[in-house]
Amino acid sequence: MSEKDVLARRFEEHRPHLRAVAYRMLGSLGEAEDAVQEAWFKLNRSDTSGVENLAGWLTTVVGRVCLDMLRSRATRREEPLEDEAGRVRLPDPVLSGPSGPDPEREILLADSVGLALMIVLQELGPAERLAFVLHDMFAVPFDEIAPVLGRTPASTRQLASRARRRVQGAAPAPDTDPAAALAERRTVVDAFLTAARGGNFEALVAVLDPEIVARSDGGALLPSALRRGAAEVASQAITFARFAEAARPALVNGTPGVVAIAQGRVMSVMSFTVRDGKVTALDILTDPERLARIDVEALGI
Numbered sequence: 001m002s003e004k005d006v007l008a009r010r011f012e013e014h015r016p017h018l019r020a021v022a023y024r025m026l027g028s029l030g031e032a033e034d035a036v037q038e039a040w041f042k043l044n045r046s047d048t049s050g051v052e053n054l055a056g057w058l059t060t061v062v063g064r065v066c067l068d069m070l071r072s073r074a075t076r077r078e079e080p081l082e083d084e085a086g087r088v089r090l091p092d093p094v095l096s097g098p099s100g101p102d103p104e105r106e107i108l109l110a111d112s113v114g115l116a117l118m119i120v121l122q123e124l125g126p127a128e129r130l131a132f133v134l135h136d137m138f139a140v141p142f143d144e145i146a147p148v149l150g151r152t153p154a155s156t157r158q159l160a161s162r163a164r165r166r167v168q169g170a171a172p173a174p175d176t177d178p179a180a181a182l183a184e185r186r187t188v189v190d191a192f193l194t195a196a197r198g199g200n201f202e203a204l205v206a207v208l209d210p211e212i213v214a215r216s217d218g219g220a221l222l223p224s225a226l227r228r229g230a231a232e233v234a235s236q237a238i239t240f241a242r243f244a245e246a247a248r249p250a251l252v253n254g255t256p257g258v259v260a261i262a263q264g265r266v267m268s269v270m271s272f273t274v275r276d277g278k279v280t281a282l283d284i285l286t287d288p289e290r291l292a293r294i295d296v297e298a299l300g301i
Contacts, residue, residue, distance in 0.1 A: 011040055014055050018062045024133045027091030027122045035065045056140065063134050064148045070126035086113035090217040090283055091118040092290065093269050095259065097300040098249045115253045115271040115283055117167070124163050131156050131165035185274040186256040192272070192279060193258065195236045196244035204234035209278040233282065235264030243268050246301045259301060266291045
């Protein structure tokens with residue numbers, strides 16, 4: 001086996017980990033693949049004979065590639081939840097059947113990277129996001145992250161600390177009993193769907209947090225919206241009850257959600273953030289361009 005073949009094999013061993021890093025940084029599965037491929041190109045062009053920790057070296061390379069991609073995005077993408085045209089932009093969901101993710105998706109979703117956490121990460125500035133993702137999620141030392149950002153380790157530590165405060169204030173706390181939490185969330189999601197299918201406004205309001213935020217991303221051609229409050233969200237859920245009728249249980253970023261399927265095509269993906277038995281956030285992807293990339297048969301639902 002040639003030296004290049006050995007290097008390629010070692011890279012493939014690290015690919016799932018690198019995809020996980022890039023997904024957290026970019027919120028896009030397609031762009032994450034592009035970033036990982038660019039890391040492969042850089043590896044091929046580099047002399048790694050003195051590299052003792054290839055995984056760490058590749059992680060920082062992917063981080064640098066993602067940082068460049070974030071910085072080169074149009075200004076509208078720096079605030080990805082709503083662009084200058086008023087369109088809501090959600091991260092790409094990672095879907096799996098209700099029985100659980102396959103090993104590759106499981107690696108992608110390690111550390112409970114639910115859609116709610118992905119949304120918070122995308123609200124961070126590129127430098128904050130890099131410092132937090134690499135250090136807090138993948139244990140990269142600050143002295144290795146600092147050169148990527150062109151900062152001192154102390155300054156990089158401050159960036160991560162600032163990001164950590166924002167994440168801790170907005171993302172759900174880790175579950176002490178994941179199995180029980182999963183079952184509770186599924187019960188809440190099922191109650192939401194039953195109420196929506198029956199047009200039961202009062203039952204919907206009862207399962208929603210009074211301060212719920214609902215975001216829908218219809219892509220470039222369909223209307224997108226951001227709604228707040230249980231009454232408004234319940235009214236909208238009844239209006240679009242057809243999605244509830246076609247809904248099938250699935251895991252969206254590792255937590256109970258639903259995928260609406262009609263004539264073999266995905267019509268929508270709904271992600272629920274549940275706290276204390278109430279839905280606190282509802283994120284709905286109806287972008288036909290992104291939904292068309294979902295392999296229904298692979299989900300097994």
